[in-house]
Amino acid sequence: MKLAxxxxxxxxxxxxxxxxxxxxxxxxxxxxxxxxxKEGALRGAKDCTVVDLxxxxxxxxxxxxxxxxxNFILDEKPDGLINIVDATNIERNLYLTLQLLELxxxxxxxxxxxxxVRAGGGSIDIRALSEALGVPVVPIxxxxxxxxxxxxxxxxxxxxxxxxxxxxDLCAPGAVHRTIHAVTHLIEDHAQRQGLPPRxxxxxxxxxxxxxxxxxxxxxxxxxxxxxAVVQMEQEAGMDRDAALADTRYAFIESVTxxxxxxxxxxxxxxxxDAADRILTGRYTGLPVFVGVMLLVFWLTFSVIGSALSDWLxxxxxxxxxxxxxxxxxxxxxxxVHSLIVDGVCAGVGAVLSFLPxxxxxxxxxxxxxxxxxxxxxxxxxxxxxxRFGLSGRSIVPMLVGFGCSVPAIMATRTLASDxxxxxxxxxxxxxxxxxxxxxxxxxCAAFFARGQxxxxxxxxxxxxxxALLAARVLGATAFRGKPVPFVMELPDxxxxxxxxxxxxxxxxARDFLQRAFTIIFTATVVIWFLQTFDYRLNVVxxxxxxxxxxxxxxLAPVFxxxxxxxxxxxxxxxTGFTAKEAVLSTLGVLTGASLNELxxxxxxxxxxxxxxxxxxxxxxxxxxxxxxxxxxxxxxxRLATLGVVxxxxxxAWIVGFVVYRLALxx
Amino acid sequence: MKLSELxxxxxxxxxxxxxxxxxxxxxxxxxxxxxxxxxxxKVAPLGDPMQIELRGYLLTLRLEDTARIEVEKGKSA
Numbered sequence: 127m128k129l130a131x132x133x134x135x136x137x138x139x140x141x142x143x144x145x146x147x148x149x150x151x152x153x154x155x156x157x158x159x160x161x162x163x164k165e166g167a168l169r170g171a172k173d174c175t176v177v178d179l180x181x182x183x184x185x186x187x188x189x190x191x192x193x194x195x196x197n198f199i200l201d202e203k204p205d206g207l208i209n210i211v212d213a214t215n216i217e218r219n220l221y222l223t224l225q226l227l228e229l230x231x232x233x234x235x236x237x238x239x240x241x242x243v244r245a246g247g248g249s250i251d252i253r254a255l256s257e258a259l260g261v262p263v264v265p266i267x268x269x270x271x272x273x274x275x276x277x278x279x280x281x282x283x284x285x286x287x288x289x290x291x292x293x294x295d296l297c298a299p300g301a302v303h304r305t306i307h308a309v310t311h312l313i314e315d316h317a318q319r320q321g322l323p324p325r326x327x328x329x330x331x332x333x334x335x336x337x338x339x340x341x342x343x344x345x346x347x348x349x350x351x352x353x354x355a356v357v358q359m360e361q362e363a364g365m366d367r368d369a370a371l372a373d374t375r376y377a378f379i380e381s382v383t384x385x386x387x388x389x390x391x392x393x394x395x396x397x398x399x400d401a402a403d404r405i406l407t408g409r410y411t412g413l414p415v416f417v418g419v420m421l422l423v424f425w426l427t428f429s430v431i432g433s434a435l436s437d438w439l440x441x442x443x444x445x446x447x448x449x450x451x452x453x454x455x456x457x458x459x460x461x462x463v464h465s466l467i468v469d470g471v472c473a474g475v476g477a478v479l480s481f482l483p484x485x486x487x488x489x490x491x492x493x494x495x496x497x498x499x500x501x502x503x504x505x506x507x508x509x510x511x512x513x514r515f516g517l518s519g520r521s522i523v524p525m526l527v528g529f530g531c532s533v534p535a536i537m538a539t540r541t542l543a544s545d546x547x548x549x550x551x552x553x554x555x556x557x558x559x560x561x562x563x564x565x566x567x568x569x570x571c572a573a574f575f576a577r578g579q580x581x582x583x584x585x586x587x588x589x590x591x592x593x594a595l596l597a598a599r600v601l602g603a604t605a606f607r608g609k610p611v612p613f614v615m616e617l618p619d620x621x622x623x624x625x626x627x628x629x630x631x632x633x634x635x636a637r638d639f640l641q642r643a644f645t646i647i648f649t650a651t652v653v654i655w656f657l658q659t660f661d662y663r664l665n666v667v668x669x670x671x672x673x674x675x676x677x678x679x680x681x682l683a684p685v686f687x688x689x690x691x692x693x694x695x696x697x698x699x700x701x702t703g704f705t706a707k708e709a710v711l712s713t714l715g716v717l718t719g720a721s722l723n724e725l726x727x728x729x730x731x732x733x734x735x736x737x738x739x740x741x742x743x744x745x746x747x748x749x750x751x752x753x754x755x756x757x758x759x760x761x762x763x764x765r766l767a768t769l770g771v772v773x774x775x776x777x778x779a780w781i782v783g784f785v786v787y788r789l790a791l792x793x
Numbered sequence: 794m795k796l797s798e799l800x801x802x803x804x805x806x807x808x809x810x811x812x813x814x815x816x817x818x819x820x821x822x823x824x825x826x827x828x829x830x831x832x833x834x835k836v837a838p839l840g841d842p843m844q845i846e847l848r849g850y851l852l853t854l855r856l857e858d859t860a861r862i863e864v865e866k867g868k869s870a
Contacts, residue, residue, distance in 0.1 A: 365809075505853075
């Protein structure tokens with residue numbers, strides 16, 4: 127049996143989903159879009175799965191989220207639907223409910239946050255609401271776990287017995303009401319032939335839904351009658367079709383809530399939110415608080431928690447590697463196999479795991495910011511500056527996280543409100559100079575620009591941001607043109623995040639990263655090991671300069687000649703930089719036979735300062751690392767698009783490197 | 794008058810929702826239907842967007858979009 131969970135954003139849907147399924151969840155994407163699809167087994171009923179549909183406000187087809195929800199319900203035909211409704215915001219939540227009811231599937235309404243309504247002195251007559259809607263209504267508190275067994279029982283029963291919603295006129299009396307009924311009769315046969323609910327089809331036709339018109343294949347005569355009905359409806363209602371339909375739904379909802387709902391004056395949650403917002407989005411305090419919050423998150427992640435976890439992890443890994451190393455030596459294992467295990471496998475595992483502490487810590491803070499409702503405030507205060515570049519306020523956080531690490535930054539785009547914003551932000555985050563690039567900058571600055579260090583460093587960071595903004599404008603005017611997403615965002619009341627939801631999210635992100643990244647980072651490390659260890663006759667090399675990797679470096683070296691550095695060691699370092707940016711320096715060290723400290727004196731022998739600038743520009747802009755590619759692949763859901771992005775990044779890096787080199791030659 | 798011109802703290806009733814396409818539909822879906830009472834809660838620190846209260850919840854809208862929503866002061870639904 128398959129149940130689907132549908133509801134508005136901020137209605138507590140994820141909390142309810144987590145409470146219903148526990149940690150046994152499968153996360154993927156709906157095909158072709160960056161919309162997440164979560165599925166899990168219902169607790170205590172192994173034969174029943176629950177699908178978490180995206181949070182939406184309406185069933186139109188303007189956003190991918192709305193489209194996948196509608197298609198899922200119509201095409202995959204779940205046995206039953208749980209519609210979660212935020213009781214503190216019941217009018218707007220019921221708007222979606224009315225549309226779901228038109229789809230004629232077994233529905234149970236889960237009336238969430240009833241505890242908050244009661245706390246504010248309000249009340250809802252459950253029986254009257256259920257009677258008015260024609261479906262069972264179960265009051266719950268997803269956060270506190272109240273009413274869940276009753277909800278599951280009702281939903282499973284409705285699904286098993288295929289209990290459709292009792293027929294109700296879901297509109298207020300008037301012109302629209304009459305027209306919906308007339309059109310429903312008109313197209314009933316067509317709809318039934320398509321296996322679609324007639325009333326739903328009628329409403330879609332009245333909305334002017336093109337695909338629906340096609341699908342129902344109305345004849346000329348019927349189309350004319352439909353058009354006539356619409357014109358008459360608009361005249362009588364005194365407004366156009368879209369306004370008239372929305373108006374009649376809300377009028378119906380108002381008539382229901384007038385009977386069944388006693389609104390609280392102002393819920394305690396809202397009163398607390400208002401007080402918090404006086405500072406958090408205040409005219410003078412809003413921006414400084416935001417900057418402070420981000421700095422705190424970065425400091426805690428990179429200096430306190432994340433780095434401590436990283437240190438412990440690497441201590442453990444080093445010890446383990448040393449142990450394996452000693453074991454293999456004692457055992458007298460073949461030196462190539464020994465090298466494969468220690469330099470290939472162990473290094474690969476280490477590279478994958480080294481990301482984990484940062485990702486988990488950053489996601490901990492991000493999910494807390496998201497779940498409390500602060501992230502929506504960030505979007506509110508940062509929307510104006512980002513809008514200039516075709517983005518909306520929500521993109522700021524993933525982009526800032528990009529300064530720490532591209533991987534969680536790309537993963538964090540999942541919370542953005544639209545497919546377009548998600549894709550655009552995913553493309554831009556790698557321009558932010560991640561923390562792994564810093565050692566490369568530092569080494570080169572020490573070697574070449576001892577005096578202008580601050581200038582070069584600042585230039586790199588600033589240049590990355592500038593290019594990202596430029597790219598946003600160019601992409602916004604080309605690839606992403608004509609798909610502006612309305613910035614109409616709800617500001618939910620501040621709430622304490624549920625530890626369970628935060629924990630599950632961390633678990634899911636970590637697992638997701640390890641699964642995806644393991645293959646790609648691990649393969650990359652082993653491939654690099656292989657290239658480093660053997661020459662083209664597959665003999666083990668004694669001299670680094672004869673390895674397959676060096677050959678590849680020599681092959682690529684001419685590509686970088688226009689950028690001023692044609693030395694094979696530099697191109698080889700850039701190749702290994704695909705696994706992780708830290709590898710750039712270590713490879714240079716190995717190939718030049720210098721320790722990291724000696725690089726400062728060795729590097730000026732390899733290139734001119736102008737070429738060093740080009741090298742740094744290239745390092746800043748080309749694909750951050752294999753882990754970022756894995757995250758990219760995961761979020762974009764397409765291998766081809768991922769490849770395109772990687773090629774694009776390298777292309778941009780080359781062009782900018784070239785320009786930087788030529789400009790630097792002028793001075 | 795336009796919703797964008799309504800001062801902070803004042804309440805008015807929506808008369809028409811202008812604009813087009815996805816934006817207008819989204820506004821209607823969010824409950825900005827004719828007759829709905831809205832209250833301007835605050836304006837973002839950088840002067841845009843604005844925050845309004847309607848139907849018991851808070852909504853953020855850009856000024857350029859609220860300029861297309863006509864409201865009438867003193868009229869209630």
